[in-house]
Amino acid sequence: MEDTNNILDFFSLTDPNIRYVVIGSVLLTASSAIIGCFTFLRKRALIGDAIAHSVLPGVCLSFILAGTKNPLILLIGAFITGFISVYLMDFITRNSRIKQDTAIGLLLSVFFGIGILLLTFIQHSGDASQSGLDSFLFGKAASLVAEDLMVFGTAGIILIVTIILLYKEFTLISFDENYARTIGLPVRTFEFILTVLTVLAVVIGIQAVGIVLMSAMLITPAAAARFWTNKLSLMIILAAVLGALSGISGAYISYLSPAMPTGPWIVLIISAIAIFSFMAAPGKGIIARLVLQRNHRHQILEENILKVLFHMGEKEKNYFNKWSIQDIIRKRRMASAQLSTGLNRLRNEGYVEKENNTWRLTQEGKEKGQRITRIHRLWEMYLTEYLRIAPDHVHEDAETMEHIITPEIEARLEEQLKYPSKDPHDETIPYRE
Amino acid sequence: MNIQVENPIVEIHDLTVSYSRKPVLWGIDLTIPSGSLVGIIGPNGAGKSTILKTTMGLIPVSSGYIKLFGKDLDEVRDKVSYVPQRESVDWDFPASVMDVVLMGRYNRLGLFKRPRNADKDVAMECLQKVGMEAFVKRQISQLSGGQQQRVFLARALAQDADLYFMDEPFAGVDAATEAAIIKLLREMTAKGKTVIVVHHDLQSAVDYFNWILLLNMRLVASGPTDKVFTQQLLQETYGGKLTLLSKVGDLLEKEQFPTRE
Ligand SMILES: Nc1ncnc2c1ncn2[C@@H]1O[C@H](COP(=O)(O)OP(=O)(O)OP(=O)(O)O)[C@@H](O)[C@H]1O
Ligand SMILES: [Mg+2]
Numbered sequence: 001m002e003d004t005n006n007i008l009d010f011f012s013l014t015d016p017n018i019r020y021v022v023i024g025s026v027l028l029t030a031s032s033a034i035i036g037c038f039t040f041l042r043k044r045a046l047i048g049d050a051i052a053h054s055v056l057p058g059v060c061l062s063f064i065l066a067g068t069k070n071p072l073i074l075l076i077g078a079f080i081t082g083f084i085s086v087y088l089m090d091f092i093t094r095n096s097r098i099k100q101d102t103a104i105g106l107l108l109s110v111f112f113g114i115g116i117l118l119l120t121f122i123q124h125s126g127d128a129s130q131s132g133l134d135s136f137l138f139g140k141a142a143s144l145v146a147e148d149l150m151v152f153g154t155a156g157i158i159l160i161v162t163i164i165l166l167y168k169e170f171t172l173i174s175f176d177e178n179y180a181r182t183i184g185l186p187v188r189t190f191e192f193i194l195t196v197l198t199v200l201a202v203v204i205g206i207q208a209v210g211i212v213l214m215s216a217m218l219i220t221p222a223a224a225a226r227f228w229t230n231k232l233s234l235m236i237i238l239a240a241v242l243g244a245l246s247g248i249s250g251a252y253i254s255y256l257s258p259a260m261p262t263g264p265w266i267v268l269i270i271s272a273i274a275i276f277s278f279m280a281a282p283g284k285g286i287i288a289r290l291v292l293q294r295n296h297r298h299q300i301l302e303e304n305i306l307k308v309l310f311h312m313g314e315k316e317k318n319y320f321n322k323w324s325i326q327d328i329i330r331k332r333r334m335a336s337a338q339l340s341t342g343l344n345r346l347r348n349e350g351y352v353e354k355e356n357n358t359w360r361l362t363q364e365g366k367e368k369g370q371r372i373t374r375i376h377r378l379w380e381m382y383l384t385e386y387l388r389i390a391p392d393h394v395h396e397d398a399e400t401m402e403h404i405i406t407p408e409i410e411a412r413l414e415e416q417l418k419y420p421s422k423d424p425h426d427e428t429i430p431y432r433e
Numbered sequence: 434m435n436i437q438v439e440n441p442i443v444e445i446h447d448l449t450v451s452y453s454r455k456p457v458l459w460g461i462d463l464t465i466p467s468g469s470l471v472g473i474i475g476p477n478g479a480g481k482s483t484i485l486k487t488t489m490g491l492i493p494v495s496s497g498y499i500k501l502f503g504k505d506l507d508e509v510r511d512k513v514s515y516v517p518q519r520e521s522v523d524w525d526f527p528a529s530v531m532d533v534v535l536m537g538r539y540n541r542l543g544l545f546k547r548p549r550n551a552d553k554d555v556a557m558e559c560l561q562k563v564g565m566e567a568f569v570k571r572q573i574s575q576l577s578g579g580q581q582q583r584v585f586l587a588r589a590l591a592q593d594a595d596l597y598f599m600d601e602p603f604a605g606v607d608a609a610t611e612a613a614i615i616k617l618l619r620e621m622t623a624k625g626k627t628v629i630v631v632h633h634d635l636q637s638a639v640d641y642f643n644w645i646l647l648l649n650m651r652l653v654a655s656g657p658t659d660k661v662f663t664q665q666l667l668q669e670t671y672g673g674k675l676t677l678l679s680k681v682g683d684l685l686e687k688e689q690f691p692t693r694e
Contacts, residue, residue, distance in 0.1 A: 043523075168548075171532075176536070181490065183539060184507070184510040185540075230528075232527045
């Protein structure tokens with residue numbers, strides 16, 4: 001009972017403090033997810049990490065200099081050191097043989113090291129107002145207040161509006177930077193704007209998830225969204241929604257138990273969403289692929305059974321003869337357990353009937369078995385006639401093709417081959433009456 | 434053999450290009466007449482892609498200059514179009530064929546503007562020209578290599594330029610499509626456009642192009658096909674590596690010497 005009360009309290013947003021927390025975490029996580037789509041597509045995943053870590057010395061320095069925890073001042077400090085690190089990284093990769101990943105590792109540890117040093121210094125200075133600065137490390141969405149919200153809200157809105165306005169240009173430089181240059185687009189300027197936005201998103205995002213996990217917040221929603229869509233605009237919206245979802249859940253958890261760090265929960269939730277997407281997304285996900293493979297296996301088994309029954313009927317000149325499982329296995333070797341499940345499925349679909357442990361084709365089953373046989377023999381014909389493959393080499397290939405060929409291709413095969421009556425092995429090709 | 438023309442559409446003067454101080458093109462000097470279908474021919478690593486990229490301003494020159502329409506590239510960008518090698522981008526990007534072709538219209542659209550219906554009509558027309566109209570909605574990662582190449586071509590056509598630079602537009606394209614594209618390029622040059630193509634097949638080069646550049650780190654020859662396409666000049670282009678040139682280049686790279694004072 002208490003649980004439902006908690007949920008109601010939290011999600012009805014009547015308490016202004018909760019309102020700040022919810023709106024704040026949605027803004028923070030959604031804006032980093034949106035800009036993260038471009039970071040992800042430009043394969044700059046590590047840059048988010050570098051920026052996030054180099055923000056710490058900026059936060060500490062501005063606290064030391066200004067002596068307050070005013071979010072705007074901390075944000076400016078964070079922004080400056082974050083930006084310096086990106087600039088240095090660019091400078092190093094441009095002017096030396098050091099590759100980008102090495103430069104990132106280098107800067108990340110130096111900046112973060114200085115940051116931790118400053119943080120320790122502040123914590124030991126005895127200044128009472130410093131408490132809470134260390135929440136930058138792991139994030140603390142649950143402690144957001146109205147003042148923070150104004151600052152982050154403004155930053156978030158600037159970010160979203162800029163992306164909407166420059167969507168076309170950002171897309172182009174993410175897909176084909178060189179081409180963008182050749183049509184005279186000031187690529188450096190747009191890259192600069194993207195970097196500014198990324199730093200901005202990181203600086204406000206670390207309020208929710210903290211420095212250490214910030215790069216996950218940038219990249220994971222984009223990676224998860226990518227599984228569900230092939231459309232960039234949709235991907236961005238979806239990433240924002242997934243990011244926001246994890247933001248709210250994280251905030252809720254830290255509302256329930258204030259001792260919990262928010263950031264790790266948010267990241268855990270978005271990671272779970274990403275893993276779920278990886279498994280379950282239609283078409284690209286693992287489950288979709290497994291299901292497709294299973295369906296194919298079933299289809300092949302069922303069609304093979306119908307074909308065997310048709311062949312046996314062909315021989316006996318009675319398609320509706322009753323056969324036992326052993327009869328079928330004698331004709332074509334299959335595992336009997338597999339065969340019975342296949343037969344049962346076929347019975348459910350109305351292609352065979354069962355009568356005291358014997359099986360017989362229905363009219364529809366006969367038609368279908370006939371079609372498979374027909375395609376098999378037509379394809380053998382096609383291979384020998386058009387590709388000049390020896391008749392004793394065509395059976396294997398036809399075994400596969402008989403399950404794939406569509407009615408349209410079938411019609412064209414018949415037309416091209418001019419309705420032959422016999423296949424290369426001198427078996428009659430059974431046409432529809 | 435280096436035939437110079439009056440009022441060239443492309444003029445390259447004493448051009449040297451280097452990657453981290455190591456020159457890969459040495460002292461290129463050439464002119465190309467307007468309205469020609471030009472083939473750039475040379476072995477792997479000859480600097481064919483490099484000369485196109487430099488012309489398009491993607492790689493800085495170490496010395497010398499390039500003039501298009503007698504002007505600097507920046508003044509005539511709207512009249513110039515570039516088809517990169519298709520390996521230069523990641524085709525797993527979430528975009529449809531239409532999205533990519535529409536990029537060819539961006540320079541006309543300007544900032545903040547979305548493609549209009551008229552732009553989509555142009556894009557569709559260009560897709561028809563390269564025989565890809567059936568694929569408009571297709572996700573680009575689901576295209577074959579040759580189809581990707583044709584999408585890039587359509588994007589360049591959508592720019593409606595007067596001068597085209599194409600880096601191996603026939604790589605991975607089937608024979609029928611190659612013939613269709615060459616027909617298209619011929620129609621374009623008949624209308625006064627100039628098309629410059631990096632090409633690998635010597636056999637077809639004679640038929641396709643009316644002007645040929647033979648390149649192997651330096652310019653071996655530039656001129657009308659019948660004058661340039663000789664056994665001796667081809668031998669000079671393909672026969673043997675220019676060991677001395679690359680040795681000196683390596684030296685410049687190692688010592689970090691400026692190519693020109
Ligand atoms: N980014 C780069 N950094 C350093 N060297 C490079 C770079 N790109 C090309 N090169 C070198 O420059 C030379 C010319 O390369 P380029 O790509 O222009 O050759 P190409 O004629 O287009 O060859 P291909 O037929 O293989 O496409 C080569 O020796 C290559 O190794
Ligand atoms: Mg090349």
